[in-house]
Amino acid sequence: MDVIVRRTEKLEGAIEALSSKNYTTRYLLAAALADGTSTVRFPAHSEDSDAMRRCIAELGAELQEDDEKIVITGFGRNPKRTAELNVGNAGAVLRFLLAISALSEDVHFVNTYPDSLGKRPHDDLIEALRQMGAQVDDNGGRLPITVKGPVRGGAITVSGEVSSQYLSALLFLTPLLEEDSEITVTGDLKSKVVVGQTLEVLEQSGITVEANADYSLFRVPGGQAYRAGDYAVQGDYPGSAAILSAAAVLPSDVTVRRLAVHSKQGERAVVDVLRLMEAPLTHEHDIAVVRGTGTLQAVEFDGDAATDAVLAMVAAAVFAEGTSRFYNVENLRYKECDRITDYLNELRKAGADVEETQSEIIVHGRPQGVAGGVRIDSHYDHRVIMALTIVGLRAEQPITITDAHHVAKSYPGFFDDMIALGANVEWVKE
Incomplete structure (x- = not known):
């Protein structure tokens, strides 16, 4: 379904x-890998987390869910043999389960999103699994992919140049192997902060991992x-980055709790x-409040540690005074779409003045707003959809965003929340 975003006061x-x-996805996986019963409270409800729920159930976990929690009885180190596994369009879920499937005899991952996840590469993880003894049949590093175990620990090398998800996948797998493992990360590891989240969940799950300061070497008993x-x-x-950025570009009084x-x-x-962009924003006691004036200043920002918020921040910079630069963001090119070229092409259609290099997004702000009056392509990407919505709020003419229902990949209630805050957004009836 498409949405129409109109100028909002x-x-x-x-x-x-x-x-x-x-x-949510990490806790669900850790619970599935445990022997015994775990509880995950306040889980996310999105296409990605639903994909993890569905797949760990197919691999043998038992799940019971109510409005506030999921109770999971895990399969431990013995996932069930599964002839076919469908992760939908969830890249992180795919990569985590590619590794975990090596504990099984034979798992075939199908390709149901050829224009999105089907285009994303997984070569570096596949190569690491082959080092460990797995047999992997793949389509040039892309789906469909079949993984056959068993695997062993030992010395493992994995590139961090494209995604940290490969490393996280190995960190979930290697503690369950008989042998100790030493994982060496080559290249410039992307999204180190997200690796920190993986290590946090592993520690909470009773797993010991030793990491050096720059995350280039890991020892896993x-x-x-x-x-x-x-x-x-x-x-x-x-997801909240999109809400906060939307509040920053308009006159607003918006509170986001939790x-x-x-x-x-x-x-x-x-x-x-x-x-830094001079948005009036307070953040205390786990509550963020934006009392926006609609006036912002340009900023320069290293986006590597905040990958999934960059597009929303770029959308805010479209309306800032001066030129903003978001650098060290090349890994945005390897997401559901090329989040640099594809996203900037859509911004230009809407009237934004933007440039790119291989690893940068440059935004020449237009505080007066943008023209709009166009139909723009979401590229089936939830982050692109949210960011383009922000731009539409200050466009002179309505913007139609195609396939906006794909926002459900991470934030199914995004448009409900935006409408509740006063955004002029309308689903197009088919």
């Missing part, structure tokens, strides 16, 4: 932050077991960046 109100997709536990998922900064002040989510940086 003011945003006002209070919402609860959605639960973190990243923490073998023969470990995941401990069943009780986990509470914190509020999600990547955003932990001391969160390890890298996207928490959106609070600091919007403040």
